[in-house]
Structure formats: structure tokens, C-alpha cells
Amino acid sequence: MARTVKRWLVLLAAVSLLLVNAVPAAASPAPYESYNYNSWREAVPSPDAYLPQRTISGSDLGIGEFKDPGDVNVSPSGQIYILDSGNSRIVVLDPDYKLLRVVDGFTREGSKETFNVPGGLFVDEEERIYIADTGNSRVVVLDAEGQLDQIISKPESDILATDFQFQPLKLTVDHVGRVYVVAQGVYEGIMQFDETGKFIGYVGTNKVERDYGEYIWRMFSTKAQRAQMVLFVPTEFSNADIDHKGFVYATNIDPGSNEPIKRLNPSGEDVLKRFGYFDVKGDIRFRNNTGPSKLIDVKVLGNGMYSVLDATQNRVFTYDDEGHLLYIYGGKGNQVGTLKTPVAIEQSGDHQLVLDRGKSNLVVYEPTRFGTNVNEAVALHYQGEDTEAVHIWQEVLKLNANYDIAYIGIGKSLLMEKKNEEALGYFELGMDRKSYSVAFKRYRREMMKEHFGTFLTAGIALIFILILTRVAVKWRRRRQIDREAGLH
Amino acid sequence: MKQDYIKFPLHLIFHPIDAYWDLKSDNRGRMLVAFSALALTIIMMTLQKQYAGFLVNYIDPRTINSIVEIVTVAVPFFLWCTANWAVTTLMEGEGKFREIFLATGYSLVPIILIYAPMIVISRFMVQEETAFYYLFNSIAFFWFLLLLFIGMMTVHQYTVIKTIITMLLTLIVMGIIVFLGALVFSMLQQLYEFGYNIYRELIFRT
Numbered sequence: 220m221a222r223t224v225k226r227w228l229v230l231l232a233a234v235s236l237l238l239v240n241a242v243p244a245a246a247s248p249a250p251y252e253s254y255n256y257n258s259w260r261e262a263v264p265s266p267d268a269y270l271p272q273r274t275i276s277g278s279d280l281g282i283g284e285f286k287d288p289g290d291v292n293v294s295p296s297g298q299i300y301i302l303d304s305g306n307s308r309i310v311v312l313d314p315d316y317k318l319l320r321v322v323d324g325f326t327r328e329g330s331k332e333t334f335n336v337p338g339g340l341f342v343d344e345e346e347r348i349y350i351a352d353t354g355n356s357r358v359v360v361l362d363a364e365g366q367l368d369q370i371i372s373k374p375e376s377d378i379l380a381t382d383f384q385f386q387p388l389k390l391t392v393d394h395v396g397r398v399y400v401v402a403q404g405v406y407e408g409i410m411q412f413d414e415t416g417k418f419i420g421y422v423g424t425n426k427v428e429r430d431y432g433e434y435i436w437r438m439f440s441t442k443a444q445r446a447q448m449v450l451f452v453p454t455e456f457s458n459a460d461i462d463h464k465g466f467v468y469a470t471n472i473d474p475g476s477n478e479p480i481k482r483l484n485p486s487g488e489d490v491l492k493r494f495g496y497f498d499v500k501g502d503i504r505f506r507n508n509t510g511p512s513k514l515i516d517v518k519v520l521g522n523g524m525y526s527v528l529d530a531t532q533n534r535v536f537t538y539d540d541e542g543h544l545l546y547i548y549g550g551k552g553n554q555v556g557t558l559k560t561p562v563a564i565e566q567s568g569d570h571q572l573v574l575d576r577g578k579s580n581l582v583v584y585e586p587t588r589f590g591t592n593v594n595e596a597v598a599l600h601y602q603g604e605d606t607e608a609v610h611i612w613q614e615v616l617k618l619n620a621n622y623d624i625a626y627i628g629i630g631k632s633l634l635m636e637k638k639n640e641e642a643l644g645y646f647e648l649g650m651d652r653k654s655y656s657v658a659f660k661r662y663r664r665e666m667m668k669e670h671f672g673t674f675l676t677a678g679i680a681l682i683f684i685l686i687l688t689r690v691a692v693k694w695r696r697r698r699q700i701d702r703e704a705g706l707h
Numbered sequence: 708m709k710q711d712y713i714k715f716p717l718h719l720i721f722h723p724i725d726a727y728w729d730l731k732s733d734n735r736g737r738m739l740v741a742f743s744a745l746a747l748t749i750i751m752m753t754l755q756k757q758y759a760g761f762l763v764n765y766i767d768p769r770t771i772n773s774i775v776e777i778v779t780v781a782v783p784f785f786l787w788c789t790a791n792w793a794v795t796t797l798m799e800g801e802g803k804f805r806e807i808f809l810a811t812g813y814s815l816v817p818i819i820l821i822y823a824p825m826i827v828i829s830r831f832m833v834q835e836e837t838a839f840y841y842l843f844n845s846i847a848f849f850w851f852l853l854l855l856f857i858g859m860m861t862v863h864q865y866t867v868i869k870t871i872i873t874m875l876l877t878l879i880v881m882g883i884i885v886f887l888g889a890l891v892f893s894m895l896q897q898l899y900e901f902g903y904n905i906y907r908e909l910i911f912r913t
Contacts (some may be wrong), residue, residue, distance in 0.1 A: 259767050652762050656834035659762075663831065 250557045251534075251550030258496045258623060258650040260504055266619050268537070268546035268590030269571055271556025273316075276580040277303070280318045282310065285579040290389065293567045294342035301574065301581060302350070307334040309348065314567060316583070322348070325359065325367045334359070339389035339401075339458075349398060351387035358387050358400060358412075371398065374410070374418030391459045391467065399459050399467055406453045408487065409469060422487035425453040425471050458563075462519040466490070470514040470527060476500070479514045480527060480538075493542040496623075496650070501529045501536050508532060518564045518571075522598040526564055526571065533558040535573065535584075539597045543624050546593060548584070549573070556582060569594075589618045596628060605632040623649040634658050639665060711737055716744075720816050723854050727861035730813070731806055738805070741812025748815045749780045751822040760829035763837050783881070787811060790880035791859070794873055800863030810858030814851055821847035 255265040277284040286305025293299050297314040308323040324333040335354025342348050346363035358371040373385040386403040387410075393399070396414030399422070408421035430451070437445060454473035461467050467483040468491075477498040482491035497503045501512025512529035519525045523540025534549040550557045559577025566572070569591070571584040586594065592615045599608035609632045612625040619625075626649030633642035634654065639662035646655035667674075715735055719726035730736040753776045756766045788811055792804045802810070821843050829840050860870040 647761055653834065656762055660833040663833070 249548070250552060250554040251548060253546065253548050255547060255622070256497060256503060256544060257621065260497070262504060263621050265546065265621070266589040267548060267587050268593060269535075269548045269584040269586055272570070272583045272585040274555055274578075274580045274582050275312075275316055276578075277310075279580075280310065280312075282318065282321060285310075287576055288562070288574050288579060288581075289337065289576070290339040290563045291565045291572055291574040291581060292340050292342050293565050293572070294346055295344045296346065297567065298342070298346070299565070299567055299572070299581075300340055300342050300348065302337055302340045304336055304338065307337065309340065309350070320365075322361070322365050325361055325365060327367050327370075338387065341390050341392050343392050343396075344394070349390055349392055351390045351400065353386050353388060353403070356385045356387075358390060358398065358416075369416055371400075371412055371416040374412070376418050378420070379418075389456075389458045391461045393461050393465045393467075394463075399461070401456045401459055401469070404455070406455060409456055409459055409467065409483075422467065423456075423469060423481055423483040423489065424487075425456070425473065425476070425481075427451050427453050428473075428475055457514065458516045460517050460519050460525075462525075463521070468517045468519055468525055470517045472513050472515065472530075474511055474513065479512070480517060480525075491542065492540060495538070495542040495544055497544070499538055499542045499544075501527060502532060502534070512536070515562065516564045518566055520566055520594075522594075522601040524594070524597060524601075526566075528561055528564040528573065530561060533561050535564060535571065539624075540601055545597065545624065546590065553578075556584070558582065589615065592618070593622075593624075596625070600628055600631075605635055608632065623651075625649075627651045627654065630654060630658070634661075637661075711735060712740055716740055716813055716816050719813055720820075720850070720854060723857040724861065727810060727813075727858050730809060731802075731862055736806070736809035736813065738809070741809050744812045744815040744819065745781065745784055747819045749777050751819050751826075752776055752780060755822055755826050758830070759826050759840075760832055762832060762834055763829050763840050784811065786881045786884060787877065790884060791873070791877045794876045794880055795863050798869070798873055798876075800865065800873070802859075802862035806862045807859075810862045811855060814854035814858050817850040817854065818847045821850075 249267045249270050253265045253267045254262045257263050283306070285301070285303045287303075288301055289304035290302040291299065292302075298319065299312040299314070299316070301310040301312070303310055306323075308321055310321055311319040313319050324331050326332070334350060334352045337350050338353040339351040340348060347368060348361045348365075350359045350361070352359050356373055359367070360369040360371070362368045373383070384404065387400045388403055389401040391399050397419070398412040398414075398416075400410040400412065402410055405421075406425070408424040411419045411422050413419055433451075437448065440448070454471045454476070456469045457472045459467055459469045462482075465485065469481045469483060471479055471481075473479060477500055478489065478491075478493075479500050480491060481489040484490045491499065493499050501514055502510050505511065509531055511531070512527075512534075513531045514527045515530045516528040517525055518527075520537070524537060524545070526535050526537045528535055532549075533551045534547055536547050537545045539545055549561075551559075553559065558573060558575050560575060561573050562576045563574040564571065565574075567583075569586050571586075573582045573584065574580075575582055592611050596608045596611040596615060599605070599611065605628070609629050612628040615622055615625045626645045630642045630645030630649060630651065631654060633639075633645060634657065639658045642658040643655060643662060646652075646658055715726070715729075719730070726735075753771070753773055756764070756771050756776070757768075788804065788808050791807050791811075792802075794800075795802055795807070825840055825843050829837070832840060856870060856874065859865070859874060860867065863870070863873070865873065
């Protein structure tokens with residue numbers, strides 16, 4: 220008897236457990252609030268585009284904690300290279316985040332050499348590792364086996380001062396082997412080296428923002444006063460990345476700049492498209508928190524998209540090739556997914572990786588349905604497949620009816636199909652005045668063509684009636700005058 | 708009827724120097740016209756915000772409020788009349804308050820006449836043509852300023868320089884009136900607070 224009661228009790232307990240579990244768990248909430256800006260400059264809540272999936276620290280990999288990690292890079296073959304600056308080593312992971320190897324030095328002319336607080340690294344198609352070895356004032360290039368390939372040390376050039384200190388911080392390499400180095404204290408732009416390590420010159424100088432008040436003040440000050448004033452020097456770049464066409468994306472941390480992201484063409488001019496509602500500069504409105512955004516890393520995602528990492532609010536902003544802000548995720552905090560001191564952003568497959576120096580780990584973000592859809596639709600639009608993109612945009616609108624870019628995307632596709640009237644409505648919803656104007660022009664011409672005959676007929680009829688009434692009035696008046704004159 | 712209420716204002720905006728003189732000496736001005744000009748201006752401003760074409764309308768529809776519209780046009784209008792009257796009384800202006808009011812009201816007519824068709828036309832404009840919209844709006848505004856200037860000059864029998872000076876002074880006096888108004892308002896509020904506090908004290912003590 221007691222056994223049956225016990226059995227029933229156990230069964231009841233098991234069932235109750237089952238029932239508890241049967242309550243659907245809330246969709247895994249992000250530890251941050253995602254938002255996007257509407258055309259009225261308001262931050263509007265938005266579905267999360269990326270959610271934190273896991274974090275990877277040194278102890279997870281069994282190689283001891285990372286110490287002040289400085290950079291992360293994913294090679295074209297998918298291997299993940301983490302630069303563990305404090306420990307002067309490079310940790311290589313496979314695409315599934317399993318440890319492959321650790322590079323902690325190289326042999327040069329028989330003797331072993333190590334790195335000294337390296338700041339950045341880049342891996343090219345042949346798995347060559349380029350390391351900005353900041354403490355040793357050199358750039359080290361290792362081949363796929365970890366053997367020394369080349370060392371770029373302090374460049375010799377007429378345009379460099381004799382006491383020039385070469386301290387490379389970040390670097391990127393194009394497909395013909397030219398190395399672009401962001402170095403400390405270099406205001407002239409990004410240093411460019413050819414494939415043999417020879418210094419070519421600078422690309423992309425940041426312009427000095429003129430402060431006219433200060434300029435006038437300076438005119439009235441004495442030489443001694445002027446010597447005490449702040450110098451107006453261009454800001455340094457903070458990071459650089461390269462797209463498959465060889466255009467260098469660079470970020471600078473000038474807080475007053477409205478163009479902190481630059482896309483430099485081979486001759487060093489900024490060719491970034493800025494057709495969105497606002498400047499491409501991260502957060503555009505900061506009423507409750509500090510701003511503006513301090514962009515410290517940029518990652519080209521392909522299909523014209525790029526993500527930038529903001530070190531003020533620890534958020535990631537992703538833009539499409541026309542400069543529309545696609546989504547924002549991340550934030551300050553101590554949970555998994557929020558960031559303490561982010562230093563680098565990377566992309567591995569469809570995951571995004573953010574290296575957090577403050578917590579000494581790598582955070583892996585996974586796209587949500589919303590994020591995946593947006594990425595796909597933007598890619599299709601970039602490739603010119605607008606009709607295919609429409610379905611995905613409609614899917615996006617189901618998840619976020621406030622997503623202006625989706626309305627514009629559908630509108631553009633309708634415009635291409637010559638459905639001008641329908642396109643008008645979508646452009647109005649997306650507040651895209653330029654495209655609206657194009658659609659409206661076509662629609663107006665269409666209407667004119669269709670109804671021109673009617674308009675003309677009505678017009679001529681109107682003129683005819685006007686003349687007739689005029690004649691009638693005149694005639695009647697004359698009759699009146701005649702009658703008064705007693706002619707009738 | 709038609710002569711004074713419709714034809715005269717239309718004549719005035721094209722021949723301001725003669726017509727303002729007629730308005731003053733022949734008593735051709737009508738208060739009803741001035742008031743309706745003000746009312747119609749407010750209506751046009753509101754309609755423009757609500758119904759101007761998408762390409763020229765940058766107003767957030769959630770922020771449109773007709774009370775605010777009325778206040779932003781009517782208050783400066785009456786302030787202008789009062790301040791101008793105050794200034795010109797001291798500066799030997801010949802205009803009476805009624806004449807100032809009429810001159811200011813009549814000078815609003817071009818704004819109404821230009822805004823009304825522009826609201827309709829702007830709905831059929833494309834981006835390149837919106838320049839005309841802005842052009843005509845500016846014309847309306849400058850026409851209004853010109854009429855106001857000539858009106859003030861004629862009504863007070865001033866020279867050009869003196870008119871400009873009085874108009875600038877009027878703006879300053881408008882600021883002073885607003886400042887004094889705010890001061891009085893805040894004083895009254897504090898007075899009320901004070902009285903209310905005493906009342907509360909008494910209530911609690913009993």
C-alpha cells in the first residue's frame with residue numbers, strides 16, 4: 220500500500236515537473252535593448268538583430284586566461300585568430316571555436332623572438348599572419364606554418380621626421396599584399412607599405428574641423444599665448460579594414476566629426492555613401508547617455524554592409540552600402556552579451572564576434588530571424604535582385620512594422636516593375652523623399668498621358684463657355700443701353 | 708460691400724502707398740477685414756502643415772496642434788500692434804491704434820493669397836519643382852514685410868529711416884512685454900503659492 224502511494228507520489232511529482240517545463244519559456248531575451256532611429260530622429264525599439272550565443276575565454280580553451288586581448292581576425296578560410304596582447308601570443312581557433320594552436324613567437328636567424336604588447340593582426344588568404352608588434356616597433360609577417368616571412372620595421376623616407384617613432388597599432392592588407400598600418404601619433408593618415416615592406420606613403424588624411432571662434436581668438440593673441448594654445452592637428456585613425464574591391468574602411472575617434480567612418484579609394488579619397496537619414500556616425504541622439512559614439516573598429520561584412528564598434532556605449536552599428544543604419548545591438552554591462560571594454564569586431568560565418576578586453580573573452584553573437592532576414596534582403600538589394608528581396612522585406616515587416624528600409628526596399632522593387640502608384644505609398648511610409656519624387660514624376664506623366672485628351676477637351680470647352688457668356692453679357696448690356704435710349 | 712471688403716484689400720496689396728493713405732484719410736479700412744485676414748492666415752498656416760505635399764512637408768504630423776498654431780500667429784500679431792502703438796505714441800507717430808491694427812491686418816493678405824494655391828500645387832510637385840514652392844512662400848513673406856513697412860510709414864507719416872527704427876524698436880518692446888508678462892506671471896504664481904501655504908498651515912493647526 221505504502222509503495223503504491225509512494226509510486227503515485229513520484230509519478231505526480233514527475234508529471235508536475237513536466238507541466239512546469241511545458242510552460243513555454245519566453246523567447247530568450249537579450250541583455251540589451253535593441254533600437255533603431257526613425258526619420259524623426261527618435262530611437263524606436265526594434266527586434267534584436269543579434270543575440271549573444273556564448274563567450275569564449277582562455278580558460279574555456281584550457282590555455283590560461285587571456286590578458287588584455289587586443290584584436291581578433293577571421294581568415295578567409297574561417298580560422299579565428301585572437302591576439303592575446305598581454306600574453307604576447309596568438310590563439311588560433313577553428314570555425315567551431317575549438318583550439319587549433321597557439322603562436323607565441325617565431326625564430327629569426329636561429330634565435331627565438333617574441334612579441335611585445337602587439338596591438339593588431341590581420342590574416343590574408345594564404346593564412347599569412349600580419350602582426351602589428353607595437354612594443355617592438357615593427358610589423359611581423361608569419362607564413363601559414365608560423366615561420367618568419369618578413370619584418371617591416373621603421374620606414375626610411377624623406378617625408379618622415381628623423382625622430383619618428385614607428386608604433387603600429389592596427390593593420391589591414393589588400394589582396395596584392397599592400398599593408399595599411401594605423402600607427403600611433405601619425406596624423407597624416409594610414410601608412411601604406413608595398414608587398415616588400417617598403418613605405419609608399421600615407422592615404423586618407425582626416426581633415427581638421429575649423430573652429431572659427433578659436434581662429435579669431437588666435438588672431439588677437441600674442442605669440443606667447445599662441446604657444447600655450449591647443450594645436451589643431453587632424454585626428455588619428457583608430458582602425459582599418461578592407462573590402463574585396465580593395466577599398467579601405469577606416470574609423471577615427473574624433474568626437475566632433477560627422478564622418479568618423481571613411482571608405483578610402485586607392486587615391487585616398489573618402490567615397491563612403493551617406494544616403495541615410497542621418498550621418499554615418501553611430502548614435503545620433505544621446506539624451507540619457509553619453510555620446511557621441513567613439514568608433515574603434517570597423518568590419519566589412521560583404522554585400523556593401525559594414526559594422527562599427529562604439530566604445531562609448533559598447534554597441535555595434537551595422538550599415539548598408541548606402542549608409543542606412545540597419546540595426547544596433549550590444550550595450551554596457553556584465554552579463555553575457557553586454558560588454559565591458561570592447562576592442563574589436565569580427566565576422567565568422569553568420570556570427571559576429573566582439574572581443575572584450577575588460578572581461579578577457581570573445582563574445583559570439585548569433586543573428587535572429589530578424590537579423591538574418593535583414594542581412595539577406597540587403598544582400599539581394601545590393602546584388603540588384605530587388606524582386607526577390609521583396610518577399611524577405613515583407614517578412615521583415617512582419618517582425619518590425621517600423622522598419623523604414625524595408626518599405627523603401629519594397630518601393631524600389633515596385634518602381635522597377637513600373638507600379639508607380641503602389642510605390643508611392645511605400646516610399647511615403649519609408650519617408651524616402653527622393654525615390655518618392657521619382658515615382659511621382661512617372662505616375663504624373665502616366666496620368667497626363669492617359670487623361671490629356673479629357674483635360675484638353677474640358678479646357679477648350681471652358682474657354683468657349685467663357686467667351687460665350689462674355690458675348691452674351693455684352694449683348695444684353697447694349698440692348699439695355701439701346702432700350703434706355705429709346706431705340707426699341 | 709464688395710467694394711470695401713474684397714476689392715479694396717486686393718487693390719491695397721498692389722498699390723500700397725495710395726491705398727494705405729486712403730485707408731487712413733478716407734476711413735476705407737474695415738476691422739472685419741483685418742480680423743478675417745488674421746484668422747485666414749492662421750487657417751492657411753495650419754492647412755499648410757497638414758496638407759502640403761509630402762515632398763515639401765517636413766512637419767511631424769504628431770506635433771500639429773491648432774491651438775499652438777493660433778497662439779503662434781495671433782499672439783505676435785497683437786503684441787506687434789500693442790508694442791508699435793506704444794513706441795509710436797512716444798515717437799510722434801500719427802497712427803491711432805485702430806489704424807495700426809488695420810495696416811498690420813491688411814498686410815497679411817498676400818500670405819493668404821499665395822499660400823492657398825501653393826498648398827494645392829505642392830501636392831502635384833516633384834523634387835525639382837519644390838524650389839518654386841519655397842520661392843513663392845518667400846515671396847509671400849517678403850511681400851508681407853514690404854506691405855507692413857509701407858503701412859507703418861503711411862499710417863504714422865514717417866520717413867523711411869524712422870520707420871525702420873520704429874519697427875526695430877517695436878520688436879525690442881515686444882520682447883520687453885513678453886519679459887514683463889512672464890515676470891508678472893511668475894510673481895502671481897509665487898503669491899498664490901504663498902497664500903496657499905498659509906491656508907494649509909492654518910488648516911493643519913486647527
